[in-house]
Amino acid sequence: MHGVTLSLTQILPDQARAFYLNRGLPAVATETYAKACVYMTILRNDAAPGVVHFQLEDWSVVSADQSRPPLSVEAWLKRLEAYDLTQAATIAFRWAQFPPEHAYQPGGDWNQGMLTTGLEADTVFDLVARWDVAGEPYQGVLRSVRCAP
Amino acid sequence: MHPDRLKWIGLLLGIWLLPVYADLPPLTHGLTLVPQPRAAPALRLPTMDDETIDIAALKGKVVVVNFWATWCPPCRREMPSLERLYQVSKEKGLVVLAVNIGEDVDTIFPFLGTVDPSPSFPILLDNDSHSLSEWKVRGLPTTFVVGPDGHLVYQAVGGREFNHPALLQQLLDLLKE
Numbered sequence: 001m002h003g004v005t006l007s008l009t010q011i012l013p014d015q016a017r018a019f020y021l022n023r024g025l026p027a028v029a030t031e032t033y034a035k036a037c038v039y040m041t042i043l044r045n046d047a048a049p050g051v052v053h054f055q056l057e058d059w060s061v062v063s064a065d066q067s068r069p070p071l072s073v074e075a076w077l078k079r080l081e082a083y084d085l086t087q088a089a090t091i092a093f094r095w096a097q098f099p100p101e102h103a104y105q106p107g108g109d110w111n112q113g114m115l116t117t118g119l120e121a122d123t124v125f126d127l128v129a130r131w132d133v134a135g136e137p138y139q140g141v142l143r144s145v146r147c148a149p
Numbered sequence: 150m151h152p153d154r155l156k157w158i159g160l161l162l163g164i165w166l167l168p169v170y171a172d173l174p175p176l177t178h179g180l181t182l183v184p185q186p187r188a189a190p191a192l193r194l195p196t197m198d199d200e201t202i203d204i205a206a207l208k209g210k211v212v213v214v215n216f217w218a219t220w221c222p223p224c225r226r227e228m229p230s231l232e233r234l235y236q237v238s239k240e241k242g243l244v245v246l247a248v249n250i251g252e253d254v255d256t257i258f259p260f261l262g263t264v265d266p267s268p269s270f271p272i273l274l275d276n277d278s279h280s281l282s283e284w285k286v287r288g289l290p291t292t293f294v295v296g297p298d299g300h301l302v303y304q305a306v307g308g309r310e311f312n313h314p315a316l317l318q319q320l321l322d323l324l325k326e
Binding site for chain 2: 005007019023042044051087088091092094095096098099101102104105106107108109110111112113
């Protein structure tokens with residue numbers, strides 16, 4: 001869409017638990033995250049007419065009863081403060097998330113990272129991704145995504 | 150599932166759990182010009198061999214600085230190509246520095262053993278991720294190319310095939326300058 005690739009692939013709760021237990025997060029902390037409906041997210045500038053700039057706070061997770069941005073990295077880090085994580089665990093958590101903001105040059109800049117919707121299992125939602133190229137707004141919508149339990 | 154059991158599953162499969170289920174795009178083949186060329190930030194870190202490398206001492210060379218971690222799928226995918234790039238261009242004066250973010254030697258070393266070809270360039274250890282803010286990195290992997298004058302010339306956000314002919318040519322041209 002508009003020279004940009006956007007994809008979501010769900011990371012099931014057990015996969016999210018396994019990943020973060022191995023990065024040193026305590027089980028109680030991984031549990032909250034694993035149940036937040038996590039997606040491996042890829043955004044890539046293949047052939048957009050310029051630099052693709054985005055901020056996750058501009059994106060929307062739209063379900064039957066609400067529309068809101070994905071849960072922010074900052075909010076997760078705030079929640080995790082309660083668990084007295086090691087520095088290594090905090091770094092791994094922070095940098096495994098999809099970037100809150102970035103600018104991708106044409107020709108293949110991209111990122112892959114985790115994105116949490118915060119929805120309950122079995123919820124169906126649309127993801128509305130928004131970005132701009134030289135100030136011109138664009139959006140791409142992934143429709144009827146179901147958060148598997 | 151019980152956390153201990155999950156931990157073992159994760160230990161065995163590690164990050165490989167993730168790419169198996171992800172629809173991974175191919176690694177890309179080009180470097181992009183740094184929009185606002187500036188002097189490379191400071192970078193002085195210990196290596197896995199307990200030596201210290203200071204990028205300031207590498208002025209006059211072309212230096213590829215790659216920020217990565219073992220849990221980052223595209224970082225893992227691009228690592229063999231980074232070694233291939235190093236193999237074909239080190240005699241021409243190219244230096245490769247791979248800055249690991251937040252992990253210890255006991256974590257990094259086993260991963261390096263799985264990479265084919267295994268990296269022979271220095272792996273630097275940034276335990277507190279300080280370099281990411283210095284270099285304005287927003288996501289992993291991110292790679293910069295520093296020219297002989299110590300300024301940032303190219304960058305690459307996301308995984309690359311570093312030994313692709315197009316990318317290799319960009320670096321060889323820079324080495325000739």
